[in-house]
Amino acid sequence: xxxxxxxxxMLSAVLFAIGVxxxxxxxxxxxxxxxxxxxxxxxxxxxxxxxRSRGAVDGQVVVFFVxxxxxxEAAVGLAIIIASFxxxxxxxxxxxxxxxx
Amino acid sequence: xxxxxxxxxxxxxxxxxxxxxxxPNPVKSALFLIVTLFLxxxxxxxxxxxxxxxxxxxVYAGAIMVLFLFVIMLLNLQIDDPDRGRRQVVLRGLAWLxxxxxxxxxxxxxxxxxxxxxxxxxxxxxxxxxxxxxxYTDFLLPFELTSILLLVAVxxxxxxxxxxxxxxxx
Numbered sequence: 001x002x003x004x005x006x007x008x009x010m011l012s013a014v015l016f017a018i019g020v021x022x023x024x025x026x027x028x029x030x031x032x033x034x035x036x037x038x039x040x041x042x043x044x045x046x047x048x049x050x051x052r053s054r055g056a057v058d059g060q061v062v063v064f065f066v067x068x069x070x071x072x073e074a075a076v077g078l079a080i081i082i083a084s085f086x087x088x089x090x091x092x093x094x095x096x097x098x099x100x101x
Numbered sequence: 102x103x104x105x106x107x108x109x110x111x112x113x114x115x116x117x118x119x120x121x122x123x124x125p126n127p128v129k130s131a132l133f134l135i136v137t138l139f140l141x142x143x144x145x146x147x148x149x150x151x152x153x154x155x156x157x158x159x160v161y162a163g164a165i166m167v168l169f170l171f172v173i174m175l176l177n178l179q180i181d182d183p184d185r186g187r188r189q190v191v192l193r194g195l196a197w198l199x200x201x202x203x204x205x206x207x208x209x210x211x212x213x214x215x216x217x218x219x220x221x222x223x224x225x226x227x228x229x230x231x232x233x234x235x236x237y238t239d240f241l242l243p244f245e246l247t248s249i250l251l252l253v254a255v256x257x258x259x260x261x262x263x264x265x266x267x268x269x270x271x
Contacts, residue, residue: 002103002218003104003107004216005214005218005219006211007104007108007111008144008148009211010211011111013204014204015115015118015137016203017200017203017204017207018115018119018121018122018200020199020200020203021196022122025196030176031122031127035121038121038122041137041138044157045144045145050215051148052149052150055222055226057231057235058239060150060152060153061235061236061240063153065243069250070161071251072251072253074169075168076257076258076261078168078258079257080261081172082175
């Protein structure tokens with residue numbers, strides 16, 4: 001099935017913006033993390049759409065790498081969240097403001 | 102046909118993505134994210150990326166989201182507090198305004214990119230064979246480096262999440 005490339009890119013742009021808003025408006029660190037995953041997926045969609053537009057699979061291979069990095073990031077990030085929860089008993093980003101100047 | 106299907110999928114995906122960032126309960130947010138990932142996998146199939154669609158469901162919706170749900174369960178998360186005070190409401194409004202501006206800017210950028218219907222894909226495009234051939238020849242070095250990255254991530258996650266032992270003073 002054929003889908004116009006610019007429509008897919010528009011969807012990806014909207015998803016990325018939703019992810020950015022999610023990072024800004026939510027206070028729960030885990031939900032912020034989910035919004036980051038949403039942004040990664042929006043970028044993956046861009047790669048796949050442009051790979052389809054060029055007729056080459058290189059873009060899809062890059063998506064493969066993005067997924068691996070996302071998996072590594074999720075594992076380390078969630079471990080950091082657990083460690084900080086253990087020390088501070090909170091996952092509220094506003095209360096984890098030790099580094100605020 | 103493909104276009105109508107894509108439009109329906111796009112509306113559903115955006116709705117599910119909004120659910121992720123708007124639902125006050127983190128567990129429901131995670132479930133909305135799983136829906137979003139599944140819908141994106143269907144969009145990948147529409148774009149002839151069959152291998153990536155399968156990986157999306159197995160790796161993202163399967164492995165990563167189970168990890169998220171597991172951590173939410175482990176931490177026994179509560180529903181987010183509502184906004185306190187006027188400052189937070191104003192900041193939230195500014196964040197939404199910035200997000201809308203970002204979406205419009207990205208959409209304007211897209212207009213300069215490739216447009217129109219792509220040519221029909223060659224046979225086997227996006228299948229396991231085509232992706233693997235590219236992955237194991239042109240991208241062999243990044244592929245090997247990825248294995249080191251995953252090893253480092255595993256070690257890091259174990260070190261960070263293990264119970265902290267008090268340093269013994271001798």
